[in-house]
Amino acid sequence: MAPVLTARAFPRHPGVSGWVAMLSPRVPAQALDGRQTADVVVIGAGFAGLAAARRMFQLDPSLRILMLEAGQVGEGPAGRNSGFIIDLPHEVSADSLGSDQADHARRDIFNNRTALALVQDMAEEQGWGTEIFNPCGRYSIARGAKGDHHLQEYAAQLTALGEAHRLLSSAETAALTGSSAFSAALYTPGTALIQPAAFVRACADALQARRLRLHEQSPVRRITRQGAGWQVETAQGQVATGRVVLAVNGHAQSFGLLPGRLMHVFTYASLTRPFDPRRLGGARDWAATPALPMGTTLRRIAGADGDRLLVRSRYSYNPGLTVGEGALRRAGQLHDRKLASRFPALAGVGMDHRWGGAMALTWNSVPVVEEVEPGLWLAAGCNGVGATNATANGIVAGERALGVLSALGRDYAAAPPPKRIPPEPFATIGGKVALGWKEWRAGDE
Numbered sequence: 001m002a003p004v005l006t007a008r009a010f011p012r013h014p015g016v017s018g019w020v021a022m023l024s025p026r027v028p029a030q031a032l033d034g035r036q037t038a039d040v041v042v043i044g045a046g047f048a049g050l051a052a053a054r055r056m057f058q059l060d061p062s063l064r065i066l067m068l069e070a071g072q073v074g075e076g077p078a079g080r081n082s083g084f085i086i087d088l089p090h091e092v093s094a095d096s097l098g099s100d101q102a103d104h105a106r107r108d109i110f111n112n113r114t115a116l117a118l119v120q121d122m123a124e125e126q127g128w129g130t131e132i133f134n135p136c137g138r139y140s141i142a143r144g145a146k147g148d149h150h151l152q153e154y155a156a157q158l159t160a161l162g163e164a165h166r167l168l169s170s171a172e173t174a175a176l177t178g179s180s181a182f183s184a185a186l187y188t189p190g191t192a193l194i195q196p197a198a199f200v201r202a203c204a205d206a207l208q209a210r211r212l213r214l215h216e217q218s219p220v221r222r223i224t225r226q227g228a229g230w231q232v233e234t235a236q237g238q239v240a241t242g243r244v245v246l247a248v249n250g251h252a253q254s255f256g257l258l259p260g261r262l263m264h265v266f267t268y269a270s271l272t273r274p275f276d277p278r279r280l281g282g283a284r285d286w287a288a289t290p291a292l293p294m295g296t297t298l299r300r301i302a303g304a305d306g307d308r309l310l311v312r313s314r315y316s317y318n319p320g321l322t323v324g325e326g327a328l329r330r331a332g333q334l335h336d337r338k339l340a341s342r343f344p345a346l347a348g349v350g351m352d353h354r355w356g357g358a359m360a361l362t363w364n365s366v367p368v369v370e371e372v373e374p375g376l377w378l379a380a381g382c383n384g385v386g387a388t389n390a391t392a393n394g395i396v397a398g399e400r401a402l403g404v405l406s407a408l409g410r411d412y413a414a415a416p417p418p419k420r421i422p423p424e425p426f427a428t429i430g431g432k433v434a435l436g437w438k439e440w441r442a443g444d445e
């Protein structure tokens with residue numbers, strides 16, 4: 001029998017992302033209608049799908065690529081994150097760096113920088129301003145002794161790896177943030193910051209200029225083997241294609257793929273109303289991830305109508321790939337408390353937008369790029385930092401779909417398969433307990 005993949009669920013993104021709200025409205029590309037043909041169909045306009053299309057055009061500019069996105073470009077997780085494209089390993093162990101760990105870290109850095117290079121190349125080619133893509137580096141920020149210790153350990157590991165960095169004292173951190181609520185910070189220059197929704201829109205526009213045929217509001221319902229190729233179906237249309245890149249991250253599960261291999265975690269953000277920059281000293285544009293991995297991300301954004309602060313915090317385990325209003329509300333209340341304790345000078349400013357978004361993790365933190373059927377490539381498993389990881393996934397998926405094996409692809413090929421997670425209800429119980437414990441360990445960081 002011909003293989004058929006049927007989607008059992010479609011993405012639903014909680015809340016309206018502040019990044020989209022800050023942009024002018026955009027007319028979405030037409031939904032797929034009628035019968036079409038393509039050399040490759042890319043499903044999903046997130047980091048992975050966009051990177052796959054970009055890489056395939058680099059390898060073969062004559063390729064007829066058609067992209068199908070369930071919602072509107074920039075409204076999915078790739079357009080609603082905190083906007084850090086991080087070049088260094090995100091989570092470091094607080095132990096000293098053994099030689100195995102050093103090799104692992106160097107491989108991660110190579111993969112991350114390969115992803116970043118693809119994006120940087122597009123930014124330069126398209127002449128994007130820093131309001132879309134800003135290679136300005138990032139801070140990791142601490143609130144107390146635990147965070148300080150972690151930053152010092154991380155700095156020592158970066159020294160061992162030969163990576164540039166600078167530790168900031170509490171006074172320097174106060175000068176940066178305009179607040180005395182932080183004890184230290186660590187600056188690393190290699191991260192790029194994006195306005196995520198503007199970035200995703202700009203990528204899609206750049207690819208359309210290269211003849212990408214983009215269809216938005218076109219959730220794929222079924223993928224069916226047709227002769228040597230595939231037929232991809234939406235409610236109103238069908239595309240006959242030689243190859244498919246399924247770049248839907250956790251929604252691989254909705255197509256019945258990677259059963260028992262993906263853990264679905266949502267995280268949440270709130271964005272303040274614009275405030276008069278004179279209310280808060282410090283720099284007007286900076287971004288900081290927490291010293292401890294499960295802590296709070298902060299980002300100050302200067303705008304024509306005033307500055308805003310983004311607060312990202314809280315994780316929830318959601319195997320059904322949806323979250324309710326209650327989860328968004330509780331995360332919002334936490335964000336309000338985080339803002340008040342860190343920036344008392346902003347009392348009364350309040351939040352304008354609150355939202356959440358889905359991420360897919362594998363238990364052993366490996367990415368998944370595999371040919372699930374001949375000519376059908378899957379890119380999934382962003383492992384929480386998809387701006388880099390999913391971009392790399394997309395590059396490898398695009399290359400492999402065209403039969404190319406690069407150094408990045410070889411590294412992927414050498415990675416172990418994703419480990420099976422425990423059966424339900426143990427996976428959910430374990431997932432919730434693990435997240436709760438890690439958040440508790442992060443304390444007020």
Ligand SMILES: Cc1cc2nc3c(=O)[nH]c(=O)nc-3n(C[C@H](O)[C@H](O)[C@H](O)COP(=O)(O)OP(=O)(O)OC[C@H]3O[C@@H](n4cnc5c(N)ncnc54)[C@H](O)[C@@H]3O)c2cc1C
Nearest residue numbers: 044046047048070076078081082084220357382385386387
């Ligand atoms: C609040 C928040 C902050 C974050 N901050 C960061 C950060 O600073 N840095 C970082 O690296 N990561 C961050 N992340 C994680 C990051 O956003 C994800 O890892 C990343 O978006 C994953 O990229 P992706 O391309 O694999 O998947 P996605 O971005 O989820 O893209 C998949 C696309 O597939 C589409 N799709 C799904 N099913 C179908 C279907 N049936 N038919 C058609 N289309 C379909 C979806 O609509 C979606 O647009 C954050 C996430 C959130 C929610």
